[in-house]
Amino acid sequence: DAKTTQPPSMDCAEGRAANLPCNHSTISGNEYVYWYRQIHSQGPQYIIHGLKNNETNEMASLIITEDRKSSTLILPHATLRDTAVYYCIVTFERGATNKLIFGTGTLLAVQP
Amino acid sequence: GAVVSQHPSWVICKSGTSVKIECRSLDFQATTMFWYRQFPKQSLMLMATSNEGSKATYEQGVEKDKFLINHASLTLSTLTVTSAHPEDSSFYICSARDWSLHSGANVLTFGAGSRLTVL
Numbered sequence: 001d002a003k004t005t006q007p008p009s010m011d012c013a014e015g016r017a018a019n020l021p022c023n024h025s026t027i028s029g030n031e032y033v034y035w036y037r038q039i040h041s042q043g044p045q046y047i048i049h050g051l052k053n054n055e056t057n058e059m060a061s062l063i064i065t066e067d068r069k070s071s072t073l074i075l076p077h078a079t080l081r082d083t084a085v086y087y088c089i090v091t092f093e094r095g096a097t098n099k100l101i102f103g104t105g106t107l108l109a110v111q112p
Numbered sequence: 113g114a115v116v117s118q119h120p121s122w123v124i125c126k127s128g129t130s131v132k133i134e135c136r137s138l139d140f141q142a143t144t145m146f147w148y149r150q151f152p153k154q155s156l157m158l159m160a161t162s163n164e165g166s167k168a169t170y171e172q173g174v175e176k177d178k179f180l181i182n183h184a185s186l187t188l189s190t191l192t193v194t195s196a197h198p199e200d201s202s203f204y205i206c207s208a209r210d211w212s213l214h215s216g217a218n219v220l221t222f223g224a225g226s227r228l229t230v231l
Contacts, residue, residue: 032218043116043205043222044156049214087155091218098218099146100207102156 004088009107012082018075020106022088025069031092033064034100035073037084044087044102047073078110114140114210118223125196126231132192133226135162135206141186142208146220147179150203162189162206196230203227 005023012018024033034049048055048062050071055062061074075082087105092098115138125131135145145162160181161169168181178200180192189208193200204227207220 034218036220038156041203041225041227043118043207043225044220045222046214046219049217049219085155099158099161100218100220101158102148104155 004090004103006086006088006103006106008104009109011109011111012075012078014080014110014112015077018078018082018108018110020073020075020086020088020108021070022073023070024088024090027068027090031090033062033068033071034089034091035060035062036087036089036100036102037082038087038105039081039084047086078108080110080112082108083110084108114138114208114213114221116206116208116221116223118204118206118226120226121224122227122229124229124231127197128195130192130194131196131228132190133204133206133228135189135191135208135223137187137208137210137221140208140210140212142189142210143186145183145189145206145208147181147189147191148205148207150205150225156205159191164189193228196228198230201228201230 035047036044038044050062064071085105085107117136119134143164147159148156150156159174162181162183164183170176183189205225207222
């Protein structure tokens with residue numbers, strides 16, 4: 001699986017949009033970009049994933065550049081409850097034994 | 113949606129004893145489950161892939177005799193930390209996929225984790 005690079009930490013004001021970047025320059029053509037987050041002392045939670053088109057769900061939006069070498073997770077109106085470590089993971093979509101390998105992620109601190 | 117339950121959520125044990133952690137998929141069947149370990153202020157580290165009806169596959173550096181994994185049914189995987197020592201104190205998290213969700217995408221549902229403290 002391709003490696004990802006994320007900033008170690010970011011701050012965001014409550015109510016503002018949080019934009020979390022991720023670099024994955026070695027991504028292959030059939031690898032997807034997945035985002036998970038982990039709130040302190042809890043198990044990770046799936047947020048969103050995409051291949052090459054921008055995606056949006058009730059939690060967030062995912063913007064993938066045209067060359068697919070980077071992406072941005074957007075939380076449109078961050079709340080204090082969005083404070084968490086956000087992980088960007090690149091992996092293949094299918095395969096029962098496909099493993100998810102977590103990097104160091106970005107600690108997003110939403111400030112009141 | 114898919115729910116993965118872990119038990120116990122926290123456990124304290126004496127050095128040298130064994131501890132069993134259960135991971136259940138509550139409303140779906142999982143032929144494969146994954147066990148992770150997380151030390152304070154670190155990321156999740158994959159320990160092993162648990163396969164229903166067969167042996168688990170361990171990641172490099174993980175002692176299979178120390179971390180026994182049993183996946184006896186389609187809804188239950190157990191991790192037993194044998195002869196636990198203080199350095200085994202950690203946050204253990206399991207996960208599984210419900211292929212009926214997310215159009216078959218590679219989405220893992222995680223348990224809430226089990227915090228082990230070895231005295």
